[in-house]
Amino acid sequence: MKTITRQKPYEEIMQQLEFCNRVFIVGCGTCATTLQTGGLEQVLELKEKLQDSGLLITGWAVIPTACDEMTAVVAAENETAIQGANAILVMACALGVQRINMYLDQPVLPGLDTLFMGLEEHSGYYMEACAQCGQCVLGYTAGICPVTACHKGLLNGPCGGTNRGKCEVDQDRDCAFTLIYNRLKEQNRLELMKYYHPPRNAQVLPRPRVKILDPKEMEQWV
Amino acid sequence: MGVIFKDLLDSGKFVVTAEVAPPKGTDLEQMLHHIDLLKDRVDALNVTDHQSSVMRFPSLGGCFAVKERGGEPILQMTCRDRNQIALQSDLLLAYTRGVRNVLCLTGDAMTVGDHKQAQGIFELDSVQLLRTIDLLEEGKDMGGNELSGKVSFCKGAIVTPEADPWEPQSCKFEKKVDAGAEFFQTQAIYDLDNFVKFMDYASQFPVKILAGIVLLTSARMAKYMTDNVPGIFVPPNLIDELSSTPKGGSLEKGIEIAGRMIAALKKDSICDGVHIMAINREEVVPDILAAAGL
Incomplete structure (x- = not known):
């Protein structure tokens, strides 16, 4: 089972970030990596893009499974970079967003839209089951x-x-x-x-x- | 009209129904014109319910207008736009305003209409809606509560004789029969032999079947429907007949074809009646009836 996500349009991401200038980016090593919506590659791509738009990226992390409780450990490890940001942009499903929101005080913003829980019927084909x-x-x-x-x-x-x-x-x-x-x-x-x-x-x-x-x-x- | 539709169905008369479509907006003039034109020519008038998921004046309002003008309305009711409470309460309202016939439909998908982002409700399906009416007729609502004053409706449903594949469709048809459907309006039929085969099957059930007659207005429309509209098959000879018609004569040819089909169905008592759908050409329904010798 994978949580099926897709990236929000860049304009919408920028609209959410309107109030801030320093951002910490979070990706997810599980579903969003498989779906290529919030894995390492996509996190780095978005980092570049946001920097080009004039935002300061205080740091980034791809959490193994953003929705589980180990996320607290990753948050603690990145405390300085996270403290330096005035928003956290999460490229994980809404479960990941809400998990991270439990640990941090800053606004936590979704970079992805969560579509459905997908069963992989055959390679690369996910259906809502x-x-x-x-x-x-x-x-x-x-x-x-x-x-x-x-x-x-x-x-x-x-x-x-x-x-x-x-x-x-x-x-x-x-x-x-x-x-x-x-x-x-x-x-x-x-x-x-x-x-x-x-x-x-x-x-x-x-x-x-x-x-x-x-x-x-x-x-x-x- | 003035005669109750259910009594007519039970009388064995070859029943003829047609339909009117409410407008998009509050200008009712055309709908009222169609009602006045047809109310005394057919036995009952369907009023469509946001057909093709296009937001319009409600079918309930159209039915009131039919009733006020002395016609016999059939309330088309889909499950797309209303939850259990709204469906039941509309049925209560319909009954108190003299509407006595309901055609229970699932409803088209929201995505085919003009409010593509709206929620399709489908909390009930057409079978469940039929059973809900049964419940209201017993004086109970879906919450198990007693009603102060019940309803009584002649319940209809639809069936697609040319459905491909047929078997799942027939299972649903039989569920609708079991759920208390008294009459069925069919999807448009054009192939008499296929329809006779369908009637061989359907006539084993204690329900009345009204064959769907959709007016063909051109060879292009006929081809389009065969290729794109689920459960519609226009035989090649009819398409040829339309395409060999001199320019400007297609509508008349379509009227002739529809009239011929109705006459054939009636002559051999193949089914219990017809439901004429002259989509956007309601004004020619009297011509179709004349072509059918009715």
């Missing part, structure tokens, strides 16, 4: 998620827009229900196509969503 809806229907849909694979997130079958097994909004994408139908057929479980799915519960876990592990559960992992 889960919308984290909290009520998994994969057992009825041959392991293909209609919530993410159908543009409209329908549950009870294809819309009228499907054509030749493709989706109306993009002829390069398969219609989820053609995929589901074919797979169920192979599995000899076509009766599931007739299964009525009631409306989804939009409030399985109302936002803000949190999960608090029981101390006993945590002990198992220590």
